[in-house]
Amino acid sequence: MFRKDLALVSLIIAILALMVIPLNQQILDVLITVNISLAILLLMVAIYLRNPSDFSTFPSVILIGTAFRLALSIGTTRLILSEADGGQIIETFGDFVVSGSVAIGLVIFLIITVVQFLVVTKGAERVAEVGARFALDSMPGKQMSIDADLRAGNIEQEEANLKRTRLDKDSQFFGAMDGAMKFVKGDAIAGLIIIMINLIGGIAVGVTIHGLSFGGAVSVYSLLTIGDGLVAQIPALIMSLCAGMIVTRAANDENADLGSDIFKELIADYRVPGIASVVIFGMAFVPGFPRMIFIAVAVTLLVASFGLRKTHEIKEAEQAKSLKEAEAKEKKAEEKASVGEPSDRLVCQISKDLSDRINIKALQSDLNNMFSDLNVSRGITFPIAGIAVSETLHTGRVSIELDGVPIHKREIPVGMFMVAGDQDTVSLMGATEQEVKKETWLDTPILWVNDSYISAANNLKIDTYNLEYKLAELIFRTYEQHLGALFSKREFDTIYEIASKQDSESVKALEESLSKPVIFQILRYLIEDGVPLKPLRLVIDSLTYWNQINEGAGPVLLAECLRGSMKRQLCHFIAGDNAVLGVAMVDPDLENLARHGLSEAKSSGSLSSLEGLIFEPEITDQLIGQFNKLQQTQNAENNQIAIVVSADLRRRLRSFLAVNRIHLPVLAPHELSPDVKTYPIELISIGNVGAQMIDDDYSESNVYSAIE
Template sequence: MTKAAVPIGVVAIVLMLVVPLPAAVLDLLLGLNITASLLILLVAMQIKRPLDFAVFPSLILISTLFRLALNVSSTRLVLSDGYAGKVIEAFGHFVIGGSLVVGLVIFVILTIIQFVVITNGAGRVAEVGARFTLDAMPGKQMAIDADLNAGLINEKQARKRRTEVTAEADFYGSMDGASKFVKGDAIAAIIITLINLIGGFAVGIVQRGMAPGEAVSAYSLLTVGDGLVSQIPALLLSTATGIIVTRSASEGDMGSDLLAQLGRFRQPVRIAGGAALALCLIPGLPKLPFLLIGAAFLVMASRMQETLPDDDDADTTPAAADEPAPDSPEAIAEKMRVDPLELEVAFDLVDLVDSSRGGDLLDRVKALRRKVAMETGLVIPLVRTRDNLDLPASQYVIWLNGVPAAKGSSPAGTVLAIGDSLDGLPGRPTREPVFGLPAKWVPVELQRQAEMAGATVVDRSSVITTHLAEVVRQNAAELLGREDVRLLVEMVRRSHPVVVEELTPALLTLGEVQRVLHALLAENVSIRDLVRIFEALSVRAKVSTDVDGLVEAVRASLGSAISHPYVTPDERLHVLTLEPAFEQRLLEAVRTSDGGQVLALDAGSVDALVTGCSGLLEEAESHGFSPVLVCSPQVRAALSRLVRQVLPRLPVISYSEVSRTAQIESLGVVSGAVAIR
């Protein structure tokens, strides 16, 4: 029944345009119109952002139609019966006060206020708001995508923010059109009032035989009363429209924000009160009003508690009393400490780190730690971010265990456009730091042009964060320390104590567990499923503690979870295989060394293996595929150790690790038929 109330109400409003209403019903509906308009105005003042009142544009249309229907009904009663109910008559007598000229002047003033001031201003703000909101929509969508890729938000939050961006654009577009209803309503009110005056004068003289003065007095009273009854709700709705379109997003409603922002500082209130008292010195001005106002402002200022903007640096009291002296052994040892992961930025990139200037790089790095942990199972150490004045402008350096691991640039005032059709855009050509794709640093002002040219546009913070993420993934094994392994073991102990008690220290030490986890991370195998990893190690360690054997036992336990990241969205796994005879030769060439299993091959066989794999890999990548090399479990460890040295982007998995649900698609067979040079 609640859902049907609005459609029934709209149909009733349309019927009001053609069906005569009794005066008593018209009084009830006029009261409803005034009260509903006041309610809409109060709601508009209470909301925190325009989208909290998203139904407002449709409500404007319904309210305008309702008010026009009331105008038609009241006009019908005025002209036919000379009486339109108590409400219109009371408004006419009270406002006019016995003078037709006063009533008309007041009506015209109200109309001017609504039409010239409020309606025109609200319409202009709505038009500009719609234009800027639509122009900013692509940038907001890209910012959401960048936050999603950086791990700041998940897919559900991204969908919610995209929906909000779309809803905001639709709202301001609707408000731009709805403001035209308000403007048209103001014009219609003037025309209807003139028609009522002329029509009432004609009906009174022609049909009722009144004298001209009597006809003007009788019908003008009702006409002005009708106009005022309609104009007051229209003025309330116009004011609500202006409040909605001029409302900026904040944490509170309009009243709270007004009091908090106007009363934030005592000095302006004190000066205003003093100025009001000073006006009393002007000869001829009444003293009492300005004395009361000035005294009220001064009392208000004395009771206000001045609040200053939050500043994290405000509390800068010397807290270094407990800090060691700069030349003490403790301070020197602290400076000697090598951080596992550091990010150095040049002086002109500090704005990306400074949150007070809108920089979000630190937040993105924090989100990156969570994302990497969910992907690989490795909780990377805190990334120490610091500026380096010795770095060239726009450059950054990623340090790994005290050694530079990667570097790049991120010029201020630019965005990175990635694509092949960038010749028409001004900027500095470069290469995307992770995949080496052709790119160009273009000015921020040309972002829209770059997008229209088909380029993928990435902001500076996303470039650095993506580069850092790739460095972490490539060096995940080096970032897993002995203390990190201990923490992982303790985490499993809390949920599966028996698994840990059986494994360590009875069968394997922490160092041996660390070596196994290192080997898994080096081949991009996630170690999130530590329970299964530890269970597999417990079984294998009772037979042998050889690292390669432990690793292969773990991989066999994880099974298809290893190949799952390489399965395409359409459930296909692209593979390269070895010729059976060639694979048998490799199996016979497996030897055990101090560093694990290796392939003792002659130069020709190595050349055949490398050439065959690289040729098939390049051909597959040219078609957009990312294949894996599949072989038997007995030769996988040695073959992977060799392939990683020359083709690190080609994963090597065994037949037992192939996904059970994916459709296998072979892209080629590696053969050993290559002449020895």
């Protein structure tokens, strides 16, 4: 088995050995070839690198490469000075560059060295220094951004960990590159010093030891010195280019290589080569310039510009088409995501003739908008109510069904339209009583008027209702009244998954004390009561807290406690953006009467934690009348009204109202938020009945125990 760690150890030991062990020409030729090959290999890596930190070991590679080149320089210097021979590669490099002139060879070598030292290395060093500083300075901000995205639920915990790892890796890389560029700079300086030592020392050794004439020594050792310098400096220059390309490489989202990025950005605008061709064509007429060469280049750029323009137009057309298709898909996906899939549990059956009279598409669009608002306000994605055409329903009939059982039926008169108004409105249009049908639609009085009066209503600017919208509103309100029953495992699993992504630790802590079925039941109770389940973090944290305080408590008590923790969200949801809420207080005598009835029912063993309040029939009728009046006032004046009752009676009063089809929010005093302005509108009372009936079991000190 190949041990990579032992291979690296062996390589470093071999590099150190090169500095002290004399080598023959053949081994030096092999090592020089390896040095040049490795430099070219690193250049290819730099060109095809997607992200600078993907080559995190590059600073270490620079250090090892620099040590390897210095060891080779020591070995070649020893061979040149001792035997006046540096091997075939060094001799060939020197002979090829010198071309019979020592001066030419020295000038070329100095140019290469100066370019490497003053241009490439100096620039790369500065970029690495600035990159390291920016990476370290921006690290806290990037960490905070990752934490904010995680808290907001935009990313998962696993993705956040990957981002943190990448950030740490980037900062370490640029910090290491800042130091590694000092090795490259030192390598260039060492190359200059070594060539001077080789040249002066070689001439001295040649004259004093080998008995060469001064001219002969200059000829031999200058060729070998320049060859040795080029053999060392060319790989060093390539290494400097690699470092420069890596530290100046900006990471991109497309993970493209450097060549692809450069080419793409050069031809991004087809006008660039066109304008350049005009300038170059003008330069062709400068006296003394090779005219045909400039014209050929100008024509080439002009042809490229026309080609790029054509490609650009085709690409723009394709992008416009793709964008249009993507927008359509996105819109469809957003609608689907915001309202969920059509429900197979709550279905609105409409008769065949009614489906021909109304615009099903408009009805569906209105439903989508209503359900989208519902899901945003409640923090849950509920499925939209389904619409089906029934062949068996009678003419003009609508039947809203829950799990196959009708829960609301309605007849839409044939040949009539819906009008807002009273008898005076009818008289104004000139319609007779026989041509008008009075009805209550969602607790609001409306009139059905014969279609022959549509023109008269429009001319008189009388308010008429859009049938599709009113029907969508009817379906939606019916759906909203049964959200608790419609809250299924699918919605629960979705909420649970989102909560786990936002704060997995809190969810795990909650799971240790409460089972999923119990959590499901608590959330269902909250949904029935109209409590928005957002933010989810607050729901989970509050539920964990109240479960610890009330260890062993049931779902009903925990749901009631949770309402108090979410009073700001609850009151804002009820009051709306105006933050004003009308309050109808329940008379304390009436509360005592209710407690007395509950106490008697408890004594007889007939009390259920989910039953409503128990009154005498005449008192029940009187209360229903008062509550109905409140509901009509809310619908007529479009005011937001809530009933306030003691905490121990809140849930039972809510159930009492729901059974009697009264849909007003019921709050306990501690659930009123200071962020919402409240004003009294009515006292729910039935006189002095039951004022003396106070039961000790339902005292204020026993409020929460009385809930269940």
